[in-house]
Amino acid sequence: MNIRPIKTEQDYYTALSRIEELWGAKKDSLEGDELDLLVTLVESYEMKHYPIAPPDPIDAIKFRMEQMGMTASDMVKYLGSQSRVSEILNGKRKLTLGMIKSLYKGLKIPADILLNEG
Numbered sequence: 001m002n003i004r005p006i007k008t009e010q011d012y013y014t015a016l017s018r019i020e021e022l023w024g025a026k027k028d029s030l031e032g033d034e035l036d037l038l039v040t041l042v043e044s045y046e047m048k049h050y051p052i053a054p055p056d057p058i059d060a061i062k063f064r065m066e067q068m069g070m071t072a073s074d075m076v077k078y079l080g081s082q083s084r085v086s087e088i089l090n091g092k093r094k095l096t097l098g099m100i101k102s103l104y105k106g107l108k109i110p111a112d113i114l115l116n117e118g
Helices: 008-023 030-047 056-070 074-077 083-088 098-105 112-113
Strands: none
Touching: 008 030, 056 074, 056 083, 056 098, 056 112, 074 083, 074 098, 098 112
16 A cells, blocks of 8 residues: 555546446445545545535525425515515525525525625
């Protein structure tokens, strides 16, 4: 086992290739330990070089609505009147703190996503 830091794209692809070879290795074996270390290094490299931006709050709401089979009418109890729901979903009005709390409690959308202004 010769593990080194991942500093370049070539190092990254080499590590991914080795992970693929080691996939399914037994836990607490030399190969399993090597796999764990390489996965940790790759995750660290990806977080630094390929960060994933948090989703837009409105996109998160629409995604949750789709997941739950909800319509805009179902959102009235979380956002207010039908016209307010329309304004929010079309990006013409910002979420208020009360709406964020309601969406967090009722639909389990993480507050940090709802607070993100993009």
